[in-house]
Amino acid sequence: MKISSTALRAKRSCTSGYRWFTRRFKSPAEYQSVIDALVADGRVDDACWLLDQFGPIDSVLVVDAISAESFVYAGSVQVRGEVDVDATLRTGGSLQAGGSIRAGNAVWISGDLHAGAGLRTLGSLRTGGHLVSSWSAEVHGALTCGGDLRVRGALACGVALRGEGSAVVAEDLEVNGMIDFAKGLRVGGHLVCTEGLRAGHGIQVGQSLRSGMHIDAGWGIVAGSDITGEGAIRAGECILSGGSVRAGAGFSLYAGLSARRDAWSSCARVVSRTRPENLLSGFWDCAPCEPLA
Template identity: 45%
Template structure:
């Protein structure tokens, strides 16, 4: 793809960026060559802006490994080993690595992000498709995923987490802000959501669920240990905990919000070590079955 002066001007770039382009452009400049030149000049944000304006292409970058200051590529990035960048790796298509992916600032892909080891991003991780890590995921800020989010080990996110599909974590899930999961949230260990947790389908944790705000699931909620929220607890179907179920002071616990009241005994059972205070709806049945 060739980028012309009129194309760039029509996108209304910042004045400084446009002046740089006029000084450094080549006649009939190639799209990827311009992205590379911007990155080499230390204008990574301008390269990301250009990619956002003109979109992805079908080209593929295949490498044994990446160790660079930054990389902005309009197509797919496929790496047999590890990816290490000081600031940003961004691709118009997918990013795939046989090893790990480590970025001092951000990992951004228009499609999937997949790797055989750890994903680390200092500020944020974004993918238009799925995110899958053979080990864990560690992000200093937010995570946005347009598909399914999978981590075989821990998933640690200091900011907010939003996934359009399911979130499946082998060990611990710890999120500093809000957790918004479009489908199922399933975690082998404990779940901690700093300012609230919402799942379009069910929520399941092998250990405890701790929520700093409201806890909400379109289907049921199950935990091997306790379910504790600082706000309300709302489930479309049943609630089950190996220990206690507790909502925040002044808030209620609601089960069966998605089923008829005459079906609560079958579809909205509430089970815990003791009857929860503030149980508003659902069918209390006592201790969980062993």
């Protein structure tokens, strides 16, 4: 694909970007060559705009490692080693690294993202597909995942965590904001978020669960220790805790919202060491919670 001044006018490029192109290229130029030139001249936002306008390409770039101020590629990238980018990291396709991935600013991967070791970005992180980190992950901004999320260590997120699929975090999950997943959420350690927590399917936590606002699960909620919400706690089926279950002051607890009332004893059980206050739906059972598989 070639980029021409006519194509840029059709896309209503900014005056500055159009003038830059006509000075730099006297004839239509290869798409990725234009992106590379923009990045080299410090016009990273313009390179990302170009990718937004003309979309991804099918080519796959295979390299040993990436070390750059910023990196923008219109296709997919396979890196045998590590990715170390001081500012913006953007691809039109997937990114697969055999080692760790680090970025000092925003990361936007239009396809799947796979880090063979750790993952760390000082800005936001967005993927159009699945996200897999073979070790812990740290995102200082918002994390938005277009597919499933798999982290084989701990995950810390500085703003909000959203996903269109399910999430599995092997160790602790800590989010300074809200958590919202279309499907299920499973955490091996503690789960803490400062705002609301929502999962379209179930929530399973190996240790304690704490939310700064409401907790909503389309299916059930299971935790090895306490379940605490500063707002309401609502589950379509059972709520099972190895400790206590506490909703926020003035709020209530609801189990079995998707179950028939005459089936509450099996489909809307609330298991905790003491009977929760403000239990408005569900069947409380003081038996100890079974250990998580």
